[in-house]
Amino acid sequence: MPTYNDYGIVLTSYSFSEADKILNIYTRNNGLVRAIGKGIKKPTSRFGGKTGQLSCCYFHFAKGKNLDILSDCEQINAFPKLRGDLIRLTYGMLFVEIVSSFAYEMESESTHIYELLYSALDKLQITEIPDLFSIRFIMEFLSIHGFRPQLETCVSCSKNISYEGSRDYFPFSSILGGLLCNKCSHSIDHKKININVLQLLGINDELNNIHPIKQEDIRLALELVREHTDMRGKNKIKTFDLVFSL
Numbered sequence: 001m002p003t004y005n006d007y008g009i010v011l012t013s014y015s016f017s018e019a020d021k022i023l024n025i026y027t028r029n030n031g032l033v034r035a036i037g038k039g040i041k042k043p044t045s046r047f048g049g050k051t052g053q054l055s056c057c058y059f060h061f062a063k064g065k066n067l068d069i070l071s072d073c074e075q076i077n078a079f080p081k082l083r084g085d086l087i088r089l090t091y092g093m094l095f096v097e098i099v100s101s102f103a104y105e106m107e108s109e110s111t112h113i114y115e116l117l118y119s120a121l122d123k124l125q126i127t128e129i130p131d132l133f134s135i136r137f138i139m140e141f142l143s144i145h146g147f148r149p150q151l152e153t154c155v156s157c158s159k160n161i162s163y164e165g166s167r168d169y170f171p172f173s174s175i176l177g178g179l180l181c182n183k184c185s186h187s188i189d190h191k192k193i194n195i196n197v198l199q200l201l202g203i204n205d206e207l208n209n210i211h212p213i214k215q216e217d218i219r220l221a222l223e224l225v226r227e228h229t230d231m232r233g234k235n236k237i238k239t240f241d242l243v244f245s246l
């Protein structure tokens, strides 16, 4: 039976039988791997304690017919400071659910995605601003997939968007996934978003320190990325409900 090794982060796992579990793992070189952990639920399992959600390990797999088989693993990082903090843990679960929703086997950007997720979970352990940090993570993750909301040019006609002047709001098309110029906003359904929310989403770094950050704007930015990811991923991201209840 052919074997392979790879670094990976456990996204989710679920029971398969009395003693076995299926693990969905995002790996550095192979993208999404679904593997069966035989006997993993038994107290005597040598890797049961190392393969919880969010755990990063160096995995040894055997190629199976339908599912690969987890044959061993060495834990690299359990991100302990996430597990001891409900707020950070919730954002960590949000990250892995979003990665799951866009993950495929053998995708070409797997190394980039794995490293972004690893680094984000590691930094999430110490950041004092997990909500802002999460918006940046999601925007960077969407960029890798080519799904980042388009904020620099009109998503309909490609005209440059100007952030100058004192505009109350900017028209944003959820379906097209970006800002609209004034002309296009007359004929395309849109919602209105303010400059503070655009800054939180990462436009023009020079503007970043001009406005004080309001909790209400952070919530609006998170709601916008939620709608955006829900419309483009494989599944709706349920952990946003937990994030909004924090």
Ligand SMILES: [Zn+2]
Binding pocket: 154, 155, 156, 157, 158, 159, 180, 181, 182, 183, 184, 185
């Ligand atoms: Zn336009």
